[in-house]
Each structure stands twice: as C-alpha cells, then as structure tokens.
Amino acid sequence: xxxxxxxxxxxxxxxxxxxxxxxxxxxxxxxxxxxxxxxxxxxxxxxxxxxxxxxxxxxxxxxxxxxxxxxxxxxxxxxxxxxxxxxxxxxxxxxxxxxxxxxxxxxxxxxxxxxxxxxxxxxxxxxxxxxxxxxxxxxxxxxxxxxxxxxxxxxxxxxxxxxxxxxxxxxxxxxxxxxxxxxxxxxxxxxxxxxxxxxxx
Numbered sequence: 174x175x176x177x178x179x180x181x182x183x184x185x186x187x188x189x190x191x192x193x194x195x196x197x198x199x200x201x202x203x204x205x206x207x208x209x210x211x212x213x214x215x216x217x218x219x220x221x222x223x224x225x226x227x228x229x230x231x232x233x234x235x236x237x238x239x240x241x242x243x244x245x246x247x248x249x250x251x252x253x254x255x256x257x258x259x260x261x262x263x264x265x266x267x268x269x270x271x272x273x274x275x276x277x278x279x280x281x282x283x284x285x286x287x288x289x290x291x292x293x294x295x296x297x298x299x300x301x302x303x304x305x306x307x308x309x310x311x312x313x314x315x316x317x318x319x320x321x322x323x324x325x326x327x328x329x330x331x332x333x334x335x336x337x338x339x340x341x342x343x344x345x346x347x348x349x350x351x352x353x354x355x356x357x358x359x360x361x362x363x364x365x366x367x368x369x370x371x372x373x374x
Contacts, residue, residue, distance in 0.1 A: 223243075223244050223368070224368065225243075225366050225367060225368040225369040226241050226242070226243050226248070226366070226367045226368055227360065227364055227365070227366050227367075228241055228250060228364065228365050228366075228367065229363055229364055230250060230252065230293055230363060230364070230365050231362075231363035233250060233252040233293075234252060235252050235253075235254045235292075236252065236253075236254050236257070236311065237251075237252055238250065238251040238252070238309050238311075240298060241367060243297075243355065243367050243368045244368070246297050246298070246299055247297070247298035247299065247306055248295065248296070248297055248298065248355060248367050249294065249295070249296050249297075249298045249309075250293060250294070250295050250365065250367075251293070251294040251296075251309070251338065252292060252293060253286075253291070253292050253293070253294055253338060257311070257325060257338050258286060258291055258292070260313070260324050260325060260338070261285045261286060261337065261338065261339050262285055263324065264324055264337045264339075264341070264343075265285075267324075267337075267343055267344060268337065268341045268342065268343055268344060269341075269342050269343070269344050269346070269349075269350075269351075270341060270342065270350065270351050271285075271341060273287055273341065273351055275350050275351060277301075277350050277351045277352065277353050277354065278351075278353070278354035279354065279355075279356050279370065281370075281371060282354050285339060286339055287339045287340060287341070287351075287354055288339075288354075289357070289358070289359065290359070293365065294338065294339065294340065295354065295355065295357050295365060295367060296340040296352045296353065296354055296355075297352060297353040297354070297355055298352070299352070299353070300329040300331065300332075300334050300348050300352070301334075301342070301348045301349060301350040301351070301352060301353070302329065302331070302332055302334050302346070302347045302348040302349070303331060303332065303347075305329050305330065305331035305332070306329075307327035307328055307329040307330075307334065307336060307352075308327065308328050308329075308330060309327055310323065310325065310326060310327065310328045311325045311326075311338070312325065313325045319335075324337060324338075325337070325338050326338050326343075327340065327352075329346075329348065332347045333346065333347065334346035334347050334348035336348070336351070336352055340352035340354065355367055355368060356368060356369060356370045357369065357370075358370065358371040358372070
C-alpha cells in the first residue's frame with residue numbers, strides 16, 4: 174500500500190499558532206518595556222530627596238548651627254547673634270565678592286547678611302572649590318584656632334578656603350565663589366522651608 178503525502182496546510186491550526194505566538198511576543202515585549210519606561214520617572218526616594226524641607230528655627234539657640242539635608246546636600250541654618258551680624262560689614266575689604274554679585278543666591282536674597290531674616294543664615298554647606306564641607310569656626314581673635322585676626326566664619330579643611338558668617342569667600346581662598354544660598358522662605362515666624370521659593374514660585 175502506498176502512503177499519500179499531502180502539502181495541504183491546516184489553516185485553522187496555523188491561525189491558532191500565529192495568535193498564540195503573537196500574544197506571547199506582546200506579553201514579553203510589555204515585560205521588557207515596562208522597566209525601561211519606568212526608568213524615565215524619578216523614584217520615590219529621588220522625589221523625596223528634592224522635596225522642600227521644613228525646619229523649626231525657634232529651637233535653634235543664638236550662636237548655634239544645625240544641618241539639614243536637601244537634595245542630598247548639607248544645608249546649614251545658623252542663628253547669628255547681634256555680635257556676629259555687627260562684624261559682617263567690616264569683612265568687605267577682605268572678601269572676593271562682598272556684595273554677592275555672582276549669582277550664588279536667589280534674587281530676593283540681598284544685603285551684607287545674605288538672608289531673609291538677618292539673624293538666620295541659610296546656606297548650602299558645600300565648598301565652591303571642590304565640594305568639601307567647611308567647618309564652622311565662630312570663635313574670633315585669640316579665642317579661635319584660626320589666628321588673631323579671624324572674624325569668625327567657616328574653614329574648609331580640604332584646601333583651606335575660608336568664608337565669613339554670611340558664607341562669603343575670603344580673598345586668597347581656593348574657592349572661587351561665595352557659598353550657595355538655596356531657595357527658601359518662611360512658612361511662619363518659626364518655620365523655614367528650604368528648597369522652595371517664596372509663595373511656592
């Protein structure tokens with residue numbers, strides 16, 4: 174008996190295989206694309222890192238400084254005393270940019286104290302030279318380990334940059350610019366919001 178060979182294709186079976194293969198391919202494609210598309214959007218941690226930070230400044234004693242984190246950077250809030258503020262104008266001849274003409278602060282930050290409220294300095298604690306964190310050296314003159322003429326300020330231990338208590342850079346420092354003043358505003362007399370311009374602008 175001779176076997177009969179046929180070239181006839183089972184169209185029904187073929188359609189089922191094509192549909193099944195296409196569906197499997199689509200599922201695989203979505204599985205691959207989903208993480209890729211999701212990577213375009215910032216994570217919850219990234220969003221939180223850039224979110225504004227509220228700080229109750231009423232608990233900061235005169236002469237005391239606290240550090241908060243905003244966008245992964247240290248932000249100082251220094252409660253300056255009257256003596257600290259009174260010494261700021263005398264620093265002008267010693268500074269590279271005493272009037273803060275370089276855009277290292279928002280436009281609404283003006284004056285020798287570089288702040289909205291003179292008694293509170295809000296500054297990013299990152300040296301403008303190579304990104305180290307300067308140390309607060311608020312003691313002056315003989316009480317300081319910075320020399321008899323030290324008016325109080327910040328000293329960067331990495332390469333010796335010096336800044337006054339308004340975060341302005343002293344001449345002769347490796348740092349080329351004053352420290353950055355971040356956007357901020359006061360939600361109330363006691364609460365400062367770092368990372369957000371006035372009126373949420």
